[in-house]
Amino acid sequence: MSTEQQVEIQNLTLVQAVRDGLRGEMQRDEDVVVLGEDVGQNGGVFRATEGLYEEFGDDRVIDTPLAEAGIVGTAVGMAAYGMRPVPEIQFSGFMYPGFDQIVSHAARFRTRSRGRFTVPMVLRAPYGGGIRAPEHHSESKEAFYTHEAGLQVVVPSTPYDAKGLLAASIRDPDPVVFLEPKLIYRAFREEVPDDDYTVDLGEAAVRREGEDVSLFTWGAMTRPSLDAAEAVAEEGIDVEVVDLRTLSPMDVETIVESFKRTGRAVVVHEAPKTGGLAGEITATIQEEALYHQEAPIARVTGFDVPYPLYALEDYYMPEHARIEDAIRDTHDA
Amino acid sequence: MSTEQQVEIQNLTLVQAVRDGLRGEMQRDEDVVVLGEDVGQNGGVFRATEGLYEEFGDDRVIDTPLAEAGIVGTAVGMAAYGMRPVPEIQFSGFMYPGFDQIVSHAARFRTRSRGRFTVPMVLRAPYGGGIRAPEHHSESKEAFYTHEAGLQVVVPSTPYDAKGLLAASIRDPDPVVFLEPKLIYRAFREEVPDDDYTVDLGEAAVRREGEDVSLFTWGAMTRPSLDAAEAVAEEGIDVEVVDLRTLSPMDVETIVESFKRTGRAVVVHEAPKTGGLAGEITATIQEEALYHQEAPIARVTGFDVPYPLYALEDYYMPEHARIEDAIRDTHDA
Amino acid sequence: MSTLQRDPRDRVQVLDDDGRVVDGAEVPDLDDDDLVEMYRSMRLARHFDERAVSLQRQGRMGTYPPLSGQEGAQIGSAAALGESDWMVPSYREHGAAYVRGLELHETLRYWMGDERGNSLEDLRIFPVAVPIASQIPHATGAAWAADLRGNDDEAFVCYFGDGATSEGDFHEGLNFAGVFDTPTVFFCNNNQWAISVPRERQTASETLSQKAHAYGFEGVQVDGMDPLAVYKVTREALQKAKNPAAADEASGRATRPTLIEAVQYRFGAHTTADDPSVYRDEEEVERWKAKDPIPRLENYLPSTPRRRSSGPSPRRCSSTSTGTCPGGWPSSGSTSSGFGTATATRSY
Amino acid sequence: MSTLQRDPRDRVQVLDDDGRVVDGAEVPDLDDDDLVEMYRSMRLARHFDERAVSLQRQGRMGTYPPLSGQEGAQIGSAAALGESDWMVPSYREHGAAYVRGLELHETLRYWMGDERGNSLEDLRIFPVAVPIASQIPHATGAAWAADLRGNDDEAFVCYFGDGATSEGDFHEGLNFAGVFDTPTVFFCNNNQWAISVPRERQTASETLSQKAHAYGFEGVQVDGMDPLAVYKVTREALQKAKNPAAADEASGRATRPTLIEAVQYRFGAHTTADDPSVYRDEEEVERWKAKDPIPRLENYLPSTPRRRSSGPSPRRCSSTSTGTCPGGWPSSGSTSSGFGTATATRSY
Numbered sequence A, B: 001m002s003t004e005q006q007v008e009i010q011n012l013t014l015v016q017a018v019r020d021g022l023r024g025e026m027q028r029d030e031d032v033v034v035l036g037e038d039v040g041q042n043g044g045v046f047r048a049t050e051g052l053y054e055e056f057g058d059d060r061v062i063d064t065p066l067a068e069a070g071i072v073g074t075a076v077g078m079a080a081y082g083m084r085p086v087p088e089i090q091f092s093g094f095m096y097p098g099f100d101q102i103v104s105h106a107a108r109f110r111t112r113s114r115g116r117f118t119v120p121m122v123l124r125a126p127y128g129g130g131i132r133a134p135e136h137h138s139e140s141k142e143a144f145y146t147h148e149a150g151l152q153v154v155v156p157s158t159p160y161d162a163k164g165l166l167a168a169s170i171r172d173p174d175p176v177v178f179l180e181p182k183l184i185y186r187a188f189r190e191e192v193p194d195d196d197y198t199v200d201l202g203e204a205a206v207r208r209e210g211e212d213v214s215l216f217t218w219g220a221m222t223r224p225s226l227d228a229a230e231a232v233a234e235e236g237i238d239v240e241v242v243d244l245r246t247l248s249p250m251d252v253e254t255i256v257e258s259f260k261r262t263g264r265a266v267v268v269h270e271a272p273k274t275g276g277l278a279g280e281i282t283a284t285i286q287e288e289a290l291y292h293q294e295a296p297i298a299r300v301t302g303f304d305v306p307y308p309l310y311a312l313e314d315y316y317m318p319e320h321a322r323i324e325d326a327i328r329d330t331h332d333a
Numbered sequence C, D: 001m002s003t004l005q006r007d008p009r010d011r012v013q014v015l016d017d018d019g020r021v022v023d024g025a026e027v028p029d030l031d032d033d034d035l036v037e038m039y040r041s042m043r044l045a046r047h048f049d050e051r052a053v054s055l056q057r058q059g060r061m062g063t064y065p066p067l068s069g070q071e072g073a074q075i076g077s078a079a080a081l082g083e084s085d086w087m088v089p090s091y092r093e094h095g096a097a098y099v100r101g102l103e104l105h106e107t108l109r110y111w112m113g114d115e116r117g118n119s120l121e122d123l124r125i126f127p128v129a130v131p132i133a134s135q136i137p138h139a140t141g142a143a144w145a146a147d148l149r150g151n152d153d154e155a156f157v158c159y160f161g162d163g164a165t166s167e168g169d170f171h172e173g174l175n176f177a178g179v180f181d182t183p184t185v186f187f188c189n190n191n192q193w194a195i196s197v198p199r200e201r202q203t204a205s206e207t208l209s210q211k212a213h214a215y216g217f218e219g220v221q222v223d224g225m226d227p228l229a230v231y232k233v234t235r236e237a238l239q240k241a242k243n244p245a246a247a248d249e250a251s252g253r254a255t256r257p258t259l260i261e262a263v264q265y266r267f268g269a270h271t272t273a274d275d276p277s278v279y280r281d282e283e284e285v286e287r288w289k290a291k292d293p294i295p296r297l298e299n300y301l302p303s304t305p306r307r308r309s310s311g312p313s314p315r316r317c318s319s320t321s322t323g324t325c326p327g328g329w330p331s332s333g334s335t336s337s338g339f340g341t342a343t344a345t346r347s348y
């Protein structure tokens, strides 16, 4: 490997880190195979599998027919047999044709067979809005998957985490829905170790410590949340920003611990408000720490409408001004 | 119609009321057609469509091939054309093969076409547990549908409501997911007017007034909740039991108004806790009425596991003892 | 024998690659005005496509799916629709929708991220469907509804790609159509690629048209870059959809639905976000360009029988003309094509 | 010519309705012990079924799906599996699973609402699949994995009903199998009904077996109430799955997957929750009872060539014998059937 490549490998975008994570796991374990639409020679529509086809060949980086139930369903079969498939769904808005295979099969093989069969599968999909894409390309419906007990749900927000969480997911004996915030696929770079490593599932990361208000978020919303925190810091509001990273199982301990210190919280996500995870987080907090609560917990979310075509998406997506306002309101309430 | 029949029609079980509601709407409006697996000659596996095939014929009560995406997808096409299809999915656990057609199409045609096409479709499915059925026959995943903005979600808990809500749903210009709690399909009878009538969507019903604790629930959980309320009444705890009936849009006004009086709440549902609607309700309450809150809001729900086979289902389902305990804890907290 | 009754492996052609009528082919009954309009629409579609790609490059439009190479299939099939017929498009049918009466600026508006471009009042066009194959059950269901309502003059053409044939929705939509004998024409634009996935990777079946036999109805393969052959098979399929017994006088047992596989090629990228050089050879593209439907029809035009249209053509439904579309379109019993004269006065 | 290469409308039979070998039929190479074991298993399956229905009636068991009438297809096909092959059942394959080594009490346990009855250690049986057709992609995927791992002696038999052929999962599962040429045998138990929906309402295609052609592989129809014919086609399909070139020596072009349509009838209710008298005539049931696989095989047995099994038969994998199944089962190169001697000592 040339020096130039090594330097590149150290400073990766999120999508490059995903690719690097896949590559590392495929080198480590022959049972890891990648399958999906356009993942082979094309390297994935976001280039998340670029170069893997050339390195590992058609038997391990597999272009499939255009059929999501087929992709997930055959991956479930492969996984039950003992392999570690990493199917890609091209956009998370196209996971629904495969929804039955995800919630009724991937999530249930272990219980159904009392452990005789497990499904060590990682279902990857680019997710979230903000890239001026056509209808169905901007979905953010993690709540569908977190409500299904047999699934783990992961959303990385940094290149380092993307690689480490992906590796941990692939090594996990049970299925993981791995949602990649495509808005930040190439938004920034970060130092990423060349060697393989894991970031444990189920652990939130405190991205900014603070004493006044706790802000819980994940994925692409982490950056505007941090921006908003910086902005209000100038007004003397000290925000703790917690990036959940794994949405199921959720790191309730970190959430509650932070809230007990601040007594105030804002939850930020792109998904529609009703039935979104902010509700779950709020309910959990008030169950565990109501007597520390000083103000209503604010939800800064997408709206309860189908995600609009891109001319209106800037109005739909939470951005730092809305987040700032919610922080101020929560702080002052 | 014979007198005997008239008397019967007045005192119906929930499933008979569903049938009666379908019949009335089919008589009122030629555009109403019923389609699904075994809905024709067989009258539905729960007899919800019994006699309709004989009365309206094969063109309006249609046995389809065994294909849920096909059932929902063709119904969407029928509805977009201007008819009012009422597809039945045999059990709500089998809605997932049709999930894409539900969330990506039924829910979106109006917005997608800015009102040129609407989907006046009512998707009926028996739902919930407790009937000692095989795997996938006891699902309770209303939260999947309430999170999709373009869908209305209705769960009746009485025969009277079943007929009236179904009629309102069928007459509504937009899609409704109509989930019928099969545990109480035949649990009791109620006087149901022979004539057609509607029960407005979006309005909760206060089933029992009370001053100490608000209990929010729906569907089959309404009865054990009422039982629990009676039980604790003897201990001097006065519970208000609110049956939400329509889960989307939710009657936030009634919920908040009740809570403002009691300051304490319990939410009861069969679905798994994480990501279930109890979280949404709790979050809404604390947003709207935190300063009235006297105790953590309790969630009495199914567990975060795949719904077990029937040998264990009694442990899974919330029953009145668990509900009573939660009421007491909330009251005493 | 109807061309629809051929072996699905036997590709229907009217014009050869150079625009000459192939031996024994029956030229469809189109008058000169219609042929010229067909040609004009194909040129316009190509031109529009190039402009749209360039608007996208300039950052004035979002992702756009080009159609170049597919004009023959789009215009040829859309021209076969009667006024009371319906079109259920995928996301690439800008040319077909134009023939049906959709103003091009509405298409631009849609791809510029505004749903209003998809609000197709009275055009009998379903909205753009992005999730692959999801529109197929809609087409079956709507056609079924038309049949249940007794609207015998309405048939539905549903467009989708070769990739779409792999989806469950394709299977369920066609199977329902077979069982309920709905007036639906399933028009598969087999352009050889589903983004980077070649046709052979999509299915091991020899043709896509033969998949119709799994559903109990006819499948036919047509040269999708031959607008006259496309017009012909679509027309026959539509007639059969509306009147199956007449379409097969011998047996009277024909069923309404048909699967048409229009074999063609997408000259450009899958969308403006795609780079086809990563997965296919320029040489392959050149091979298919030899079949370009536009020069083919251009070469054919001078040799037409030079018939003028008889009687007034129905107008294309056009929002710039009268605002809305006349409710009382001529019934589809009329043999006129989907083209009208109203557009002939436009300049581009 | 392999029977798999017949026209899918040409139903394979070995025994006629009375158990006589039909003219020209080739009797599969099974020795007497195997035939007796086949017969015994069929009788046992029927007996088990009756007992299970009665347990349910007594309130001692939940909903149960009976198999009576389908013993020929279940036992005949399961007997064809080699030790290293896999079974991917639906919810009705109690008899097939028994042949594979599943103790009957485990089947009862499962239907009594206990997942432990579904924890099929080392039997190479996938768990019971309740959502219709959902197991088909699993069978394709697992077979694909076996192939990717180079486990050439493993083939997969996947069971499902006539109703399942309408689901998208059927389409996608078979299409993937065709494209990736997986060692999968798709075994459709066409018992004429999907609960109350008759076969004709399920699809307009003439046969179910012909649907294979949509996926580029062979489809074959077999008399599903003829255990010898079922054994034969399943055996051939399994051999082809593992060694397609050898299976078609002429061309060497055979593909691995096969779709078998086993035409049969469910004598009883769909499940104990179903009342078939609402939707079907007793007369129809009687007609099919004339084809009952059990008397048919019983009538045939006295006329067998009376061959004894040569060499030690492989044992059925049975949790009552050694607790777990030997890892080193004889390779599937062995021509022995799925039956063994261990069970012969059991009494019922």
Ligand SMILES: Cc1ncc(C[n+]2csc(CCOP(=O)(O)OP(=O)(O)O)c2C)c(N)n1
Binding pocket: A037, A066, A068, A090, A094, A097, C092, C130, C131, C132, C160, C161, C162, C163, C164, C165, C189, C191, C193, C194, C195, C266, C270
């Ligand atoms: C259900 C679904 N899965 C994936 C995609 C992403 N996608 C968009 S177009 C396309 C390829 C479609 O190929 P084909 O059906 O041949 O149509 P073509 O684009 O060639 O006209 C894919 C995979 C989608 N839009 N919908």
Ligand SMILES: Cc1ncc(C[n+]2csc(CCOP(=O)(O)OP(=O)(O)O)c2C)c(N)n1
Binding pocket: B037, B066, B068, B090, B094, B097, D092, D130, D131, D132, D160, D161, D162, D163, D164, D165, D189, D191, D193, D194, D195, D266, D270
């Ligand atoms: C996806 C799904 N939809 C509906 C059902 C309900 N259901 C159970 S069995 C059955 C009929 C199955 O018919 P078939 O495939 O012919 O198999 P058979 O029962 O005849 O063996 C139906 C509709 C189900 N289990 N799964």
Ligand SMILES: [Mg+2]
Binding pocket: C161, C162, C163, C189, C190, C191, C192, C193, C194, C195
């Ligand atoms: Mg294509």
Ligand SMILES: [Mg+2]
Binding pocket: D161, D162, D163, D189, D190, D191, D192, D193, D194, D195
């Ligand atoms: Mg059946």
